[in-house]
Amino acid sequence: MKDKLHRALIDATHNVFELMFNISELSDHPIDNFKYDDEVNIAIGIVGDLEGVVIYRFPTSTSLNMVKIMSGMEFEEVDAFVTSAISEIANIISGNVVTALSNDDIKCDILPPVQCEKHGEKEFEIETSRCIGTAIGDICLDVRLNRAS
Amino acid sequence: MGLRPIMNISGYKIIRERNVSIMLWKDNYELGVPVIDAQHKELFRRVESFLQALRSEVSWDEKIPKINGTLEFMKGYVVEHFRDEEEYQKSINYPGYGFHKQIHDGMVNYVQEVSKQYEQSESNERLMQEFGGRLLAWLINHVAAEDQRIADYAKKKGMSGNEG
Secondary structure, eight states: OHHHHHHHHHHHHHHHHHHHHOOOOOEEEEGGGOOOSOEEEEEEEEEESEEEEEEEEEEHHHHHHHHHHHHSSOOOSOOHHHHHHHHHHHHHHHHHHHHHHHTTTOOEEEOOOEEOOSOOSOOOSEEEEEEEEETTEEEEEEEEEEEOO | OOOOEEEEETTEEEEOOOSOOOSSOOGGGOOSOHHHHHHHHHHHHHHHHHHHHHHOSSOHHHHHHHHHHHHHHHHHHHHHHHHHHHHHHHHTTOTTHHHHHHHHHHHHHHHHHHHHHHHHTTSOHHHHHHHHHHHHHHHHHIIIIIHHHHHHHHHHTTOSSOOO
16 A cells, blocks of 8 residues: 555656656655755645545745746745645645546545645554655655545 | 637637747647647736736735736636637547536636635735636646647547648
């Protein structure tokens, strides 16, 4: 399960970055190297066969680069526009993950994105944190899920 | 400035492209189906005009008249474009029509809901900035991913308008 989820997340992120940012080279590496002072954290709630949350951690520099590529405009700070655009990206990636999981007969839905702090201390059955490196900056995906009982 | 229908394929209007560069538009969004590409470029022009008004470096009060005008126009154009695109899908018997229409309906509902909240809030800036950011990301993904499937089907069936 953990491997399927991990693969679905990496593939979905890869597809979205290729289609929306024309970036096809992504590297997947452990969380140890992911150290940023400023991040935009977007949580996508998961319900169904799996329940919990996926938190997308976008460093400020990555967030601004993403919005710049999409809009062709310069952005100097993370404001309501940037946060909303980045939230929609997290929503799109998560939607693709849920579609991929449904092909393995794992039925889930996603909840609307919300800006959040880093995840709490609660323990989950499935916990992974991976850093994805791209030409416009890193992002980190924190998965915190339980199998529905 | 009015749009100029120049020909018909399966009853679907093709809009003549104006010779204006669109900052938001990137070549890789082009699907290779002229009828869809022409409408997408027009939609991107409308959204770009809206975003430029939204992000211009003047006070919010000064932006409001331009924002309200472009928002109102864009609301109408989004609905019109989706309707035309759905007609095109029906004309080529696109099998994903039902699912695609659900996505369109979801966006139309969102646009209408935000517009209502915006009016009730008496032109709240944060609401409009959030709308602009989501619209930008949604539109790019929709054109680059969802609409690509229509184009792939049309080309496979030899109905893209590029043939012969």
